Amino acid sequence: MSDDSLTSAAAPGPDDAAPGRAPAGTGVLLAERPMPGGSGSGTWSLGWTGVRTVAVLELRQRIRSTRWTAVLALWTGVLALLTILVRWAVHRIYDESFDGAGLAPGADEAAARLADQVAGRLTFGIIVFLVLSLAGLVSPALSATSINGDRQAGVLATLQTTLLSPAQIVVGKLLAAWATGLALLAAAVPFIGWIYLDGGTPFGRLVVVLAVLALTILVVCAIGLGWSAITARTSSSAVLTYLTVAFLGPGLPLLFALSVPLVTENRSVAVRQQLYTAEGAPTGCQVVQEERTITYTNRSWWLLAASPYVVVADASPKPLSAEGSDDPMSVIRDAVREARLGPRFPLEECYGDLARSQQFDDERRAQRASLGVTWPYGLAADLALGGLFVVVAVRRLRTPTRRLPTGTRVA
């Protein structure tokens, strides 16, 4: 390529129209360029440079859209307001109930410290569930219009006709959406950290909570990406993503509640009953066979496992100091494990025997503690669901394509 032809290319005059003129070159030829040959579409190839190209492209566009800073500011503002309000409300309740209770001065101090810890745990649990709920509300917006939005804007085919594989496009978009979600989570860390510093919460719980939150956001982003590849209209994919997230979060526990009639049976079971004297005074206990309505939650508890609320609660280590379930996470954790154990026979109805009652409770607590953890299954189920949506998205991006989703353009 001579310099002359470059110049004429840079400034062609009307004379260039004449056929037979020196051609206007397209300039610098590439000495080396990747020249894949042979067959194979490479749908699933996941080379990092390709993934990075897509992720950088997505993040650049996100950062440059002016809404981004507004969203982050609004998000931080809402979190700050909620944290302050919840913290104030909880401490007010606890300070009042422990104030002037007429205890000895030393005991008063210890009680106040305990109250602070209980209040701290309660606030922590409330804030974590609020952040989880808000993340569920915000995360779908990060990816739910990613692919069909690109299709509508006519920029998807631009990527599809390059050497990027469908898997690289999908994973790149997923990573960009997740990174944005993690930025939102990072904005929440100061507030969660503040409540943690109030005391009462084990450090392990803080770590677990942040990890589960991050993974939950990843799953929600994957779901959004999947729906955006399946539906042609961005509004449909947004609605479907919200419905799926609602199904996982509050939906599964609701389903568990609705499934109670399905696992409830009338059965003749062993019941440990109170015996009474002729005068009506309790004397002892005896086991009898009686017809009872029994709810076998041990058959349906798994419905609860995949809900992110349950995963985060079950995964958090229990505070060592606390005996009972005095914070939202421990309550959920114990309730799910109780459901998992199901009914225990003989049914304990000999209430007069206090020692026996206490023993029963202790046994039950030991049983709950000995149960294997629930959260790995729940988290695995969530991640598998996210993975399924990613696979679906990749398959929908394969080209050349035989069928088009109705109402879509290729370009």
Place this chain on the structure above:
Amino acid sequence: MTDPTVPRAGITARGVRRTFGDVVAVDHIDLDAPPGKVTALVGPNGSGKTTLLLVLASLLVPDAGQVSIAGFDPVTEPRAVRARTGWMPDVFGTWESLTCREVLLTVGDAFALPRAAAAARVDHLLELVHLADLRDRPTQVLSRGQKQRLGLARALVHDPDVVLLDEPASGLDPRSRIELRGIVRGLAAEGRTVLVSSHVLAELDEMADRAVIVARGRTVAVEEVAAAAQARRTWRVRALDLGVLLAALDARRTPHPPPDRDGVEVELGSDVEAAELLAALVRDGVPVVELAPASGVLEQAYLALTEDRR
């Protein structure tokens, strides 16, 4: 596997058919685009041009037929085809918040081009399509024609052997059209295969070497532009004195329809006949102002073949 009888370069399509539900977009198209030539794909709206280009660009699987791009099958070897094909779609968006330069560099990354080489080529392409002064502006400030030019540069980033241009001239101002013509001729002169779809026929006369005319999803004719110029067609003659001109034509027994305001149309067999007529008229002292084809080479063929427009 690649059929050894198919040339290793250029585009070959045989009996391509593609339907969308019950709509037959492409019925039966045969097309050859040899390397080093500009082939025009001409046809009315809805004749299947864009669908055919989507098949060639490895985005759609044809229902039937064989396609070879630079020796590779876009259905079974899409990556090989993509590495060698530059596609400029008819309707497209750009990543609005990216600058022109970033758009092209992103495409370079997507083709896994070495960074430094890609950057040099991108800068040159921006010069070529006259977007160098807008290189660091976001593409959302570009006009439609400027976006079109960016789209052309985008199709060329990876130095493709085969270039598919779908209506590249739409939205371009006259100067940009002339420049586009220069660029397209340059691509062919470099040995690339260029396929241009358009319905601006006059422009294709000067840009294209060959034309494949399609209608209702079928190939109806293949015209060599140079040969078509030798075909019988209508010429327009204009003289200062219409009466003298008509008398001279009648004396030469050249048939002609009734004249219009200042000229008359005559049917001539070839360029040679036209030259002879001009020489004769001048010899006879007719004050000839103009003797030119009444319509473009392709226009003539196109209008004859696509009367049954739908």
